[in-house]
Amino acid sequence: MKKMMNTPTLEEETNVAVIGAVIAVVLVTLLSVIVLIIIYMYKNKGTYRTYEHREADREGSVQMEDLSNKGEKEEYFI
Template sequence: MAAVLLTPPPHSEDLLTSTLMKKMNTPTLEQDVNVTVIGAVIAVVLVTLLSVIVLIIIYMYKNKGTYRTYEQRDTDPEGSVQMEDLPGKGEKEEYFI
């Protein structure tokens, strides 16, 4: 008679995982810390850049600057209204459409 070799049943963990999951490498604690530090540095840099941009925009909005004109200042702000009230010389008015 031939001897029959009995194999034990597979563990339930072996049945639930695939060969891909068995080969997959889980990150170590050191790798997790490195990823966290890199993410934090990137976040701080982005927040700093956004803050600087907002401050520049606020500064530019508040300090619009001045410009010089070489025209004479109006002494009477209603001078143009007074000129319109002068009697006409009988000239025809033109209307542009």
């Protein structure tokens, strides 16, 4: 009893190549998107200023902003 080896046909080889190429393109695209998201998040950390009362100020008093440029003229828009 002889075992016959099944050699893939040209059509099967083409199908395997196409499937491999599609998987490779999807993986490269996914990795590119992940890298772009990481770069975007790294560059846009952002800082912001809040004007809320601190926890230590429980009296509820309103305080004016600290004006460090007292010597300069102030502009008022009406």
